[in-house]
Each structure stands twice: as C-alpha cells, then as structure tokens.
Amino acid sequence: MTTAVTQDEIDAVFPIVSATMADALGCDVEDIQPDVSLIEGLDAESIDFLDMVFRLERAFKIKIPRGKVVENARGTLTEAEFEHKGIVTDIGLAQLRAYLSEVPADRFKSPMKVANIPRLFTPETFCKLVVQAQRDAKPAA
Amino acid sequence: MTDHFSAFSFVDRISVFEPGVRARGTFAIPLDIEAFPVSLVSEAVGQLAAWTAMAHIGFRGRPVAALALETRLTRGVIPGQTLDLVVEIDDCDDDAVAYHGHARVAGAPVIEVRDCLGPMLPVAEFDDPVAMAAQLELLTGDGAVPRRLRAVPALRAQRRATQSPGVVEGLLEVPAAAPFFRDHFPRRPVLPAALLFDAQLALAGELLTECGRWPAGAPIVPQRVTRFKLRAFTPPGATMQLRAEILQNKASDDMISMELSASAEGKPVATARAEFSPRSVA
Numbered sequence: 001m002t003t004a005v006t007q008d009e010i011d012a013v014f015p016i017v018s019a020t021m022a023d024a025l026g027c028d029v030e031d032i033q034p035d036v037s038l039i040e041g042l043d044a045e046s047i048d049f050l051d052m053v054f055r056l057e058r059a060f061k062i063k064i065p066r067g068k069v070v071e072n073a074r075g076t077l078t079e080a081e082f083e084h085k086g087i088v089t090d091i092g093l094a095q096l097r098a099y100l101s102e103v104p105a106d107r108f109k110s111p112m113k114v115a116n117i118p119r120l121f122t123p124e125t126f127c128k129l130v131v132q133a134q135r136d137a138k139p140a141a
Numbered sequence: 142m143t144d145h146f147s148a149f150s151f152v153d154r155i156s157v158f159e160p161g162v163r164a165r166g167t168f169a170i171p172l173d174i175e176a177f178p179v180s181l182v183s184e185a186v187g188q189l190a191a192w193t194a195m196a197h198i199g200f201r202g203r204p205v206a207a208l209a210l211e212t213r214l215t216r217g218v219i220p221g222q223t224l225d226l227v228v229e230i231d232d233c234d235d236d237a238v239a240y241h242g243h244a245r246v247a248g249a250p251v252i253e254v255r256d257c258l259g260p261m262l263p264v265a266e267f268d269d270p271v272a273m274a275a276q277l278e279l280l281t282g283d284g285a286v287p288r289r290l291r292a293v294p295a296l297r298a299q300r301r302a303t304q305s306p307g308v309v310e311g312l313l314e315v316p317a318a319a320p321f322f323r324d325h326f327p328r329r330p331v332l333p334a335a336l337l338f339d340a341q342l343a344l345a346g347e348l349l350t351e352c353g354r355w356p357a358g359a360p361i362v363p364q365r366v367t368r369f370k371l372r373a374f375t376p377p378g379a380t381m382q383l384r385a386e387i388l389q390n391k392a393s394d395d396m397i398s399m400e401l402s403a404s405a406e407g408k409p410v411a412t413a414r415a416e417f418s419p420r421s422v423a
Contacts, residue, residue, distance in 0.1 A: 026368075026412065047260060047372050050237055051208050054258050066236040 010034070010127040013060070013134075017127050020059050024051040034124040035102045049118065056126065062133040069129050070117055073099040088112045100125060144323035146276050147289040149333060151185035152192065152226065154284030155277075161197030161233045164189050165226065166280070171288040172221040179214050179363070180342065181293065182224060182252050184335035186242045190228040190257070192277055194238035197230070200270040204238050204259025207334055209369040211255040217362070222246045236261055267326035294321045296340045298383045300347065307387035309348035313340050313403070317378035332375035337411055338366075341401045345385035349397060349417055352387070359419035364396065369413040373405070381405045388414075395419075 018032035025032075025042055038044040044052075053064050065071075074082045075095050082092035088111070096117070097108055102124040109116075157165035166189045170177045191204050218224065228242035237260050243253040264270045279285055298311030315332050316322075322330035342363055349361045375381060381403050388398040396418045403411040 045372055047206055047208065047370060050258060050260050051370065054208070054237075054239060054256075058256075066234065 005128045005131045009131045010124060013127050013130045014123070016059055017056065017130060018123055020055045021052055021123055021126065024048055024055050032123050034127070035104070035122050037103075037107070037119065038121050038123070039119050046118075049121075052126065056130055060130055060134065062130065062137055064129055064133050068133070069121065069125060070114070072129065072132055073117070075099060083114050086114050088114060088117070096120075099128075144320040145272070145327055146285065146324060148291075148320035149294070149324035150188065150285070151181060151224075151290075152188050152280060152285075153287050155189070155192065155280045158193065158196070158281050160193055161230055162193070163227075163229045164193045167284075168224045168226065169287040170218060170220050170222050170224065171290050174220050174290065174293050177218050177220060177293060178295070178339045178342075179217060179252060180335040180339040182218060182244045183209070183212055183254060183338075184333065185224055186226055186228060186244050186252070186254055187257065187259070187335075189226045190230065190238060190240040190242060191259070192280065193228060193230055194233045194240075194259070194261070195264065195273065196277060197233050198235050198261070200264050200274055202235055202261030203264045203267060203273075205262045205267065205331075206260055206371040206374070207369070208258040208371075209254055209256070210258075210367060212366040212369065213253045213255075214363055214365065215250045215252065216246075218246055218251055224251065234261075265328075267329045269327065292320075294319060294336055296336050298340050298344045298381075300344070305386075307348075307352075309344055309385050311340075311344045311383045313337070313381040313383050315375055315377060315379045315381065319377070322377055330377050332377075332379070334369075334371045334411065337371075337375070337381070337403055338369065338401075338413065341383055341385065341403060341411070341413070342415065344383050345399050345401060345415065345417070348385060348387070349399075352397075354397065355419040361417050361419050363415045364418050365416040367414045367416075369411070371411045373408060373410045375405060375410060379405050381410060 018029050021032050022029040025044060025048055036042060057064055073096050077095055083089060093110060100120055102122055103120050107120055151168045152166045153168050155164055155166040168185050195203050225245045228240050231239040237258060239258050241255045244251045296313060298313040300311045303310045325333045346361055384402045386400045388400055396416045398416050401413045401415055
C-alpha cells in the first residue's frame, strides 16, 4: 500500500510544476496557485492536460501513464467500488475527497460523473502525480 | 480520382515502417501547382507520424489536433521537388502519440519538428478504418499515385483595421465546402491546422513587411515556431478571428518574434509563437 504524499514532497516539486504549467497554459507563474482549479480557474482544456503531462514527464524525467491521476485517486478501491455506470459511488467520492484534500469540499458535487473528475484538478493534484511517479521510478529498497 | 487520400494527403510512399517506432516516406510535390507552403511540409511529417501511430494501435484511434513545441524551418520547397520524410515515435498509446521528425529535399534539411504531441481520437469518427488500413497497405507497398494533389488550398484572412501598433488582425472565412474537407476528414470535415497556420503566417508577414525594419522586398519568413497548440476543431463555414502581435525585440535583433492566435466565437482555437527574419529560405 502506498503512503500519502506529504506536504514537504509537494513543496519540493511545486516550483518546477508551477513553472511548467504556466508555460503550457501561457499564463504567469504567479497564477499557478496550488489550489486553483485548472479548468474553471485557468481555462485549461483537455489538450492542455496532455501538454502539461508531456512537459512534466520531460521536466522530471518520469513517466506518467494516462489515466494515472484517476487511478491514484481511486487508491485501494476497485473500479467497481469506485464508480458505477460512469458515476462515482459514495465510497468513491469519500476516497476522492481524501486524495484531493486541497480541493474545497463544496466543489465535490454528488452525483459526480467520472468524466468530470478532471474539473477538480489543481496544480497540487499534478504535484502529487509527479511525486507518485518519482516514487514508482525508484527501485524498491 | 477522388479527393479522399489525395486532396489533403502528403505521403506518397512509405519505405521504412515500424509501427509505433519510426517511419520514412516520400511526397512528390506536383510541378503544376503554384507553391507548397512550409506549413504543409510540417503536415506531411505529421501525416507520416499519424500512419505509424494508427497502425501501432490497430486503427482504433488517430491523432487529430496537435501540439508542436518546436519547429525549425531551414528552407522552403518548390513544386517538382520530392520531400524525404522521417519520423521517430517517442511514445504512442490509445490516448496520444509523441514524435519528432524532419523533412529534407535531396539531403538538404527543410524542417525539423521536435516534441510533437497528438491526442488520439476514434478513427471511425473521422474516417473509414477499413479504407485507412487499405491506404496504408498501398503506401507501404507500391505507393499511391504520385503528384495526385491537384491544387494547394490557401486560405487568407481579410485584414481588419486595428489601432494597436505592432498588431495585425484579420477575419478568416473558412469555406463551407472544399476538396480538402473530403480528405480531412470524410466523416467529419474540420479545417486542417496547417491551413490555419499558413493563413496566420501570411497575416503576420503583412505586418512585418510594413514595419520598415528590413529592406523593402526582402522575403520575410518564419525560422522557428514554438508552442503551436490547436485547442479546438473548426468546421466548414466558420468565421475565425486571427491576430498576430510583435513581441518586444531588441532593435539590433535580426529576428522578430510574434505571438499568433486564432479564435472562433470568442473561444481560442490555436496559439503559437513564431520568429521571423528577412533571410531567404528558398
């Protein structure tokens, strides 16, 4: 079982993550606050998510498989436990809230479509993704 | 001859083909066309990458929109020349393809593209997967009929007055029908990014010609394009707003950087940064 990403780990990668995101989105790095919604706050679109993941892979020399963020958010839950017919289950929503702890509670709508999960993503979400990918890249001790 | 696989197809033959890894191919520019813009050379490299990527994932998806973080343009091409195309796939799965590559003419570099990324969308939404597979078999076998391109589509924006110095704006009326839409794509026609980009470069070039920075008559051409990003599809008949703005440059610089953007109905469609100089690429 993986341990939660710590604030220190997030802080360590945030400067590069924010600079990379600002470059991809064409905005000022000051606009990249850890908890800003990428879609609603920074007008990111699906092509921008692809761009950001691509750039982060280059910047950190890591591999971030597509769909990894949802997989990480799911944690130990099976797909069937996490969602049913494209809707996040109650237990799945609780898991999502725990994983995306930086996202204000009022942004978790119920029922929530799996397809709408990216609307919750913030720069901190991507920091967690990077940290997890760095951990995965390290050989087990 | 139908327009499918001819009106907007820029690979004639594929001589080296390793799906998901690399490919080499050629495209003969017909002698009887007026010109062949650099944006279409870039499109040719992208199309070769697309064939490689589509074959790798069994024609479930095709790259459609695109990101190109850097394109270097060394020289232009003229009708009658043959493009030698090379692509190396950096990464490819059902979601996206990342690649780099180049085009040369008789061994001389024309363009080099780096860090290109294309999101994969369902092939069947845009084209007939069976016809696509058959076309690939033709390209990797005897090759398609060379010089089947009958005309190079060129779209130009109608310039609008603007009060801002160093800025040029224009309206681009996308035709409601055109042969290239039957190739790009038969089931869902969308404006090719290469044609939009060509129109953007032409509009930017008008401003640069007038700015008095360089000798009159000097051919002003893009040398490097970075951060090209296509954000949305444009259907036939759409009206687009194009804008190009000169960025801060030192007077001593031989190069002028410009920010290019295109939007439709208030939403961004494409953005890029281009560096121009009066050096000839012909």
